[in-house]
Amino acid sequence: MNLVILLFVLAAVLVGSLLYFLRAKDRPAIAEKVEAHSLDGQAADAAGAGDLQFLGDAIFSEGDWDFIRGEDSPLLTELFREERRGLAARWLNHSAERIRTIREDHVRNSRFSQDLDVLAEVKLLGLFVYLITLCRCMSLVVRVAEPTAPRTLALHFEKMAGRLALQQEAVVSHVPAEELRRSHP
Amino acid sequence: MLTQIIWWGGNVLEVLLLVRGIQSQWMKRFPIFYSYHVFILVESLLLFGVYSGVPRMYAPFWWTCQFVGILLGSLILFEIYRVALGRYPGTARMARNLLGFVFAMALAKALVGHSYGAFWWPARTYAEVERNLRVVQMFAILALVIVIVAYHIPRGRHLKGIFAGYGLFVALSVMELTLSTFFGKSFTYMSAVTYNLALCLWTVALWAPEKQEDIARTLAPSEDHVTLISRAKEELEPVRLGLRGAAGR
Numbered sequence: 131m132n133l134v135i136l137l138f139v140l141a142a143v144l145v146g147s148l149l150y151f152l153r154a155k156d157r158p159a160i161a162e163k164v165e166a167h168s169l170d171g172q173a174a175d176a177a178g179a180g181d182l183q184f185l186g187d188a189i190f191s192e193g194d195w196d197f198i199r200g201e202d203s204p205l206l207t208e209l210f211r212e213e214r215r216g217l218a219a220r221w222l223n224h225s226a227e228r229i230r231t232i233r234e235d236h237v238r239n240s241r242f243s244q245d246l247d248v249l250a251e252v253k254l255l256g257l258f259v260y261l262i263t264l265c266r267c268m269s270l271v272v273r274v275a276e277p278t279a280p281r282t283l284a285l286h287f288e289k290m291a292g293r294l295a296l297q298q299e300a301v302v303s304h305v306p307a308e309e310l311r312r313s314h315p
Numbered sequence: 316m317l318t319q320i321i322w323w324g325g326n327v328l329e330v331l332l333l334v335r336g337i338q339s340q341w342m343k344r345f346p347i348f349y350s351y352h353v354f355i356l357v358e359s360l361l362l363f364g365v366y367s368g369v370p371r372m373y374a375p376f377w378w379t380c381q382f383v384g385i386l387l388g389s390l391i392l393f394e395i396y397r398v399a400l401g402r403y404p405g406t407a408r409m410a411r412n413l414l415g416f417v418f419a420m421a422l423a424k425a426l427v428g429h430s431y432g433a434f435w436w437p438a439r440t441y442a443e444v445e446r447n448l449r450v451v452q453m454f455a456i457l458a459l460v461i462v463i464v465a466y467h468i469p470r471g472r473h474l475k476g477i478f479a480g481y482g483l484f485v486a487l488s489v490m491e492l493t494l495s496t497f498f499g500k501s502f503t504y505m506s507a508v509t510y511n512l513a514l515c516l517w518t519v520a521l522w523a524p525e526k527q528e529d530i531a532r533t534l535a536p537s538e539d540h541v542t543l544i545s546r547a548k549e550e551l552e553p554v555r556l557g558l559r560g561a562a563g564r
Contacts, residue, residue, distance in 0.1 A: 137450065137493045141486040144453050147460045148482040152475055154464055186557015225554040232547045234467065239543050241466045243405035248412045255465070284558040291555050298544045 186225075189218045189277060190284070214277040219269045226265035233258040240301060250300040257297055261290060321507045322359070328514040329356045335522060341473065347394040348477055351387045358384070378441045385448050388481065392455055395478055399459075399468055406466040413458040421451045446492035449485055456482045476520020484513035 188194070198210045236254070240246055264287045268280040329352055336342045342349045358380045366373050396414075400407040460482070463470060470478075487509040491502050 131497075134493050134497050137446075137489055140450070140453060141489045144457055144482060144486040147457060147464075148479050148486075151460045151464055151470070152479055183553035183556045186553070190558060221557070225557070228550055228554060232550050235543060236547065237466050241403040241406040241468070246405040246408050248409055251409065287558055288555055291551055294551060295544055295548050298547060 185217070185221055189214060189221055211276065215272055218272040218277040222265045222269040222272065226262045226269075229258060229261050229265065233262075236298065236301075243301070247301055250297065254294075254297040254301055257290065257294060261287065261294070264290070317504070318507075321504065321511060322363075325507065325511045325514060326356065326359055328511065328518050329359070332514065332518050332521060335518070339524065341521060344398065345394060345473070345477065347387070347390045351384075351391055354387055355384065381441075381445060382448075385445065385452070388485075389452060389455075391477070391481055392452065392459065395459060395474065395481075399463055399470065399474055403466065403468060406462055406468060409466070410459060410462040413462060414455055417451070417454045417458050421454070440496065442492050442496050446489060446496060449489045449492060452485050453489055456485060471525035472520055472523070473525050476517055480513040480516035480520070483516065484509055487512075 194210075194214075198207055201207075233255070236258075240251060264283060268283045268287070271280040271283065333349065333352055333356065336345075336349045336352075362373065362377060362380065365376050396407070396410055400410055456478075459478075462468075488506065491505045491509065494505075495502055
């Protein structure tokens with residue numbers, strides 16, 4: 131009976147993934163997005179990265195908290211906590227989305243690679259998934275605890291994010307993509 | 316009567332699909348897929364002749380055809396791999412490794428099962444053998460779906476149709492064969508209806524030509540790898556720096 135259930139579940143997974151395969155749409159690459167954004171307003175786009183860093187600093191630092199605690203008002207503290215929770219969760223979701231976009235741009239390019247290191251690629255894709263999951267976990271932690279609570283996770287994220295560039299370099303050779311010879315598998 | 320309707324319906328769809336394939340010259344693009352349908356059509360007519368003329372030969376003949384069908388079906392997967400990933404050597408390499416892993420696992424499972432006398436091999440009935448082969452096909456299809464979706468490989472109407480039709484047929488066949496092995500009786504209608512459903516999907520998908528512009532847009536890498544790495548660094552840096560506050564720095 132267990133085998134029947136297992137095979138039915140497997141078949142259902144296949145049908146589900148085929149439905150996803152039929153429905154999934156290709157998302158535009160970063161380069162295309164930047165092009166589209168620059169038509170709308172270059173200033174807004176340029177400020178994006180700086181804003182993200184500034185906001186992150188402000189949301190997670192203890193400075194504002196020390197000030198609010200100094201006021202000694204429970205109502206103000208609660209209001210501030212709620213406001214920061216919402217901001218932190220949004221910031222983390224935005225960061226996860228950013229990592230997802232980096233991953234998508236990476237896979238778009240690596241599909242043309244002639245000498246893809248499969249093991250390094252699998253590790254890199256795993257690292258992307260791990261970083262996104264870390265962001266989601268931190269988002270969950272700030273929702274149930276203080277916005278400054280995910281200290282250990284943030285430290286770990288910083289360490290893992292540092293590995294990303296090294297992993298990306300390991301996946302493919304440094305030959306520019308347009309110089310690579312095309313061939314059929 | 317119902318059997319006749321299902322049988323003739325399947326044959327009509329098969330002929331329609333083949334005629335459209337010849338008319339539009341899509342046979343050249345998917346030679347294995349259309350060969351499979353020629354085989355199924357000929358098999359269907361031959362089986363009808365055997366059933367009417369020599370009924371006792373029907374069962375062995377049917378099982379032999381089934382296994383040739385599974386073999387040709389596996390070649391359809393190879394054709395999907397060839398057509399979808401032909402322009403993407405990196406993804407093709409990834410798919411080869413993943414498919415190699417699937418087949419290695421199936422082989423290992425078969426060998427282990429053989430030594431313990433478990434369900435993979437040797438199977439007790441032909442239906443079990445077919446089910447086991449279909450399960451391996453199912454994993455191969457899943458591997459290809461994962462690679463194609465993860466790498467944003469452009470999939471035109473034809474490729475989607477062929478893949479979805481065959482995948483649905485394999486998934487429903489596994490369900491039907493599992494039920495028939497478990498209950499000890501065959502679900503003939505279910506298998507025929509499943510195949511006709513897949514045929515409907517194939518006929519609809521391969522009736523009209525597909526749009527070429529989306530596929531052409533993604534035929535070249537957008538930027539070289541060094542630029543991409545530095546861009547990724549730039550994109551990730553604000554997130555890392557923004558989290559420094561939370562890390563207590």
